[in-house]
Amino acid sequence: MTAFxxxxxxEAAALRxxxxxxxxxxxxFPLxxxxxxxxxxxxxxKVAAALAVAHVLTRFRPSESFFLGVAGALDPSLRALDLLLAEKAVQWDVDLTPFGREPGETAWGVRFFPSDPALLARAEEAAGRLGLPYRLGVVATGDRFLADRREAQGLRERFGAQAVEMEGGAALMVAWRFRHPMALVRAVTDGAGEGAERDFQAFLREAARRLGLLARALVY
Structure with a gap:
């Protein structure tokens, strides 16, 4: 069984x-x-994402999972509705630096949590087959909707991230702890700067539709 x-x-309605x-x-939660x-x-x-992933992995034991959704672009070369296939994700608001950790590094000593390479390759093949523009990259996850261009630029420089969102790093962390294969895919809706909330709403429906097409191509 594949969990999405x-x-x-x-987003969830489009996948269903x-x-x-x-x-x-x-x-x-709706399941x-x-x-x-x-x-x-x-x-x-992050808490909501971690709870849902842990519940599904424990209760239903799927063989593989994909976390799909939207994100704000940190890289100005990313355009609205482009897909970012996340090779890894970092929780940008985790800060244990007083204890000698790097920004985003967890207490387990892991800073970046990876997508499963085989699942990511499947997502890349499916996106190419559908003609959806995509690229590989890094996602920064935090518990705040980012709408400040200067702060967004800081995240890009600090973590080498191309997009920012609010769940993926936590979901990949839970999958890593469970030793469960999961891949993270995001569709760009905004530029994580001024006007981000307006752009998010404008592109959310079409981004969700494209993610639904991708999900179907991943399993059928």
């Missing part, structure tokens, strides 16, 4: 429709099942 995770209701996941299951797939609507933020 998304934070926003619009694309994957035919219409059977609601009892869970502490639906289709033939060979699960779709979890995690809610926004």
């Amino acid at each position: 995770f998304a934070a926003e209701p619009e 429709e694309a994957l035919g996941a219409g059977e609601a299951l009892p869970a502490p 639906h099942r289709g033939e060979g797939v699960l779709v979890a609507e995690t809610g926004v933020g």
Whole structure:
């Protein structure tokens, strides 16, 4: 079974429709099942994402997972609706530097949590087959919607990240702890600067639709 995770209701609805996941299951968040797939609507933020991933991995034991959703671009060469296939993600607001850690480094000594290379290659093949523009890169995750261009530039310089969002680093951390294969894919909706909230709303629906197409191509 393949599990799909998304934070926003619009994202999860697009995945459910694309994957035919219409059977609601009892869970502490919206969770639906289709033939060979699960779709979890995690809610926004790192704690919500971690809770949902841990619950699904423990309760249903899928063989593989994808976390799909939208993100703000840190790299100005990324355009709205481009896909970023995350090779790894860092939690940019984790700060244990008083204890000699690097910014974003967790207490386990891990700073960047990786996507599964085989699943990422599948996502790359599926995006290419669908004709969706994509690139590989790094995602920065934090519990705050970023709408400040100067701060966004700082994240790019500090972590080498191309996009910023609010769940992926936590989801990949849980998958890493469970030794479970997961890949993170984001569609760009905004530039993580002034006007980001407006652009986010404008492009969210189309980004979610494209992620639904990608999800279907990953399993069918």
